[in-house]
Amino acid sequence: MKKNRLLTILMPLVFILLLLVIYQYGYLTVEEDLAIARESASLKTKTLEKYIQLIAEKPDLEKTIEALKETKKAEDAKLIEGQTLSLVAATMQDMVKGIITSRGGTISSERVGKPEDLGNFKIISVSLDVVVPDTRVLSEIIYSIETRTPYLVVKELDARVRNYRDPRELIVKLDVIALTDVKKG
Numbered sequence: 001m002k003k004n005r006l007l008t009i010l011m012p013l014v015f016i017l018l019l020l021v022i023y024q025y026g027y028l029t030v031e032e033d034l035a036i037a038r039e040s041a042s043l044k045t046k047t048l049e050k051y052i053q054l055i056a057e058k059p060d061l062e063k064t065i066e067a068l069k070e071t072k073k074a075e076d077a078k079l080i081e082g083q084t085l086s087l088v089a090a091t092m093q094d095m096v097k098g099i100i101t102s103r104g105g106t107i108s109s110e111r112v113g114k115p116e117d118l119g120n121f122k123i124i125s126v127s128l129d130v131v132v133p134d135t136r137v138l139s140e141i142i143y144s145i146e147t148r149t150p151y152l153v154v155k156e157l158d159a160r161v162r163n164y165r166d167p168r169e170l171i172v173k174l175d176v177i178a179l180t181d182v183k184k185g
Contacts, residue, residue: 080150080178085115085122088180093126095152096176099144105172106131118179125155125177131162132170145176152178 082088089112097107113125132138138159145152156175161167 076181078149078151078179079121080124080180082180082182085124085180085182088122088178088182089115089124089126092124092152092176092178095148096126096128096145096174099148100128100130100132100141103137103140103144104133105137105141113175121179121181123177124180125175128174128176130172130174132172134168135159135170138170138172145174150178152176 080088080092082091093110093112097110100107107128107130109129111127113127116123116125130141132141142154142157145154153176154174155177156173158173160171162169162171
């Protein structure tokens with residue numbers, strides 16, 4: 001009887017312990033795995049929504065990129081182009097010489113200055129000694145230099161009368177600069 005009574009007490013206790021073990025290692029583990037799976041699915045859903053949003057923005061981004069490329073092309077047209085700094089300086093020198101000689105000026109000497117750094121750009125300078133017939137021609141030369149594309153800027157100008165008795169011809173020293181984005185020289 002004592003064994004029977006002990007058995008009747010132990011059986012429910014073993015059953016309760018078995019239920020607790022199943023609950024602890026079975027149900028709670030499964031519940032934890034389900035929570036992790038739900039969280040993972042939630043994160044993947046959020047990531048997918050972000051990707052969908054980015055894909056939806058793609059046409060706008062492409063339009064923006066195209067607009068920026070066009071702006072860059074327009075801005076690059078304002079810079080003197082060439083493969084090396086020497087070619088850029090020669091191109092600039094030819095432009096300035098063409099402007100001066102087409103308006104009746106005579107070039108007595110010309111020099112290319114040392115390129116200077118300006119951030120991502122280089123400043124190219126050309127110095128010219130010029131004889132011009134009168135101030136009107138000098139004015140036209142300066143106007144033509146300053147208003148052309150690619151941009152050229154008269155950095156320094158020194159004008160003197162060649163003959164004080166007949167003050168028509170001027171001796172002019174011009175320093176003209178321009179920007180380029182050539183990296184190598």
